[in-house]
Amino acid sequence: MSIKYNFEGKVALITGSSSGIGAAIALLFARSGARVVVSGLNGDDISRVAHECSQVSPMAYKPLEVVTDFRIEGDIQRLVDTTVHTFGRLDILVNNAGVCLISKITDPEYIERQKALFDVNLNSVIKLTHLSVKHLTKTNGNIINISSVTGIQSYTASSVYCMVKAAIIMFTQCMATELADKGIRVNCVWSVIYFNLSVIMLS
Incomplete structure (x- = not known):
């Protein structure tokens, strides 16, 4: 028996939604009546998911389609601004x-990769949360952060990824406490990674 959700009238911004987990989340929100924002690096992939x-x-x-490089603060700012300008509100940030x-x-x-991964996987989350709070306060909105089992389990040659996912878990806990009095709920969902020899594939 499938579960049905009703997000009619809600606006959901899903980062990295041009493929994989993000695309599946965008589709679920769309199917449930929400207006969704599809974002990512590849415009063709974004258009496919939006369709x-x-x-x-x-x-x-x-859906609103926004090509976004999450390493660039200006792109992140534009993503939030365009969302609110287009729909007049923001209810859910994923x-x-x-x-x-x-x-x-x-x-x-190692250091070069560490900086790149921190920019995309952690700093963008912090920046988006910072920018979105004032909008989510108006709607008693929600923030959903995607972490991973690697946030609590170490893996060889994956220290940076593990550190970032652990930080996401702690950031979520801190924000859940800090933003509660603003009516904003903050939750964390763990994804699962599959190891195949030395190659990691995100589920």
Whole structure:
């Protein structure tokens, strides 16, 4: 028996929703009546997911498509501003955007990869939360952060990814306490990763 949700009238911004977990989340919100914002790096992928969302939307709502590089603060600001300007509100922020880079501490590129992964997987979450609070306060909104089992379990050559996902869990706990009096609920969902020899594939 499938569960049906009703998000009619709600606006959901899902980061990294041009593929994978983010795309599935966008489709679920669209199917449940929400107006969704599809964001990511690849415009063609964004358009594909947006089309799928409009096909399953009960009201045939057309998603807002925003190409976003989550390493760039200006892009993150534009994403939030465009969402609120287009729909007049923000009810749900799903911080899903992320990359997985494998590197051992002895690798020459370790520090470079560490900075890149922190920018996308952690700093963008903090920045988006900071920018969205004033809008979510008006709607008694919700923030959903996507973490991973790696936030509590270590893996070889994945220290940076593990650190980031652990930070997401703690950031969620802190924000849940800090934003409660503003009527904003903050939750964390763990994704699962699959290891195949030395290659990591995000579920």
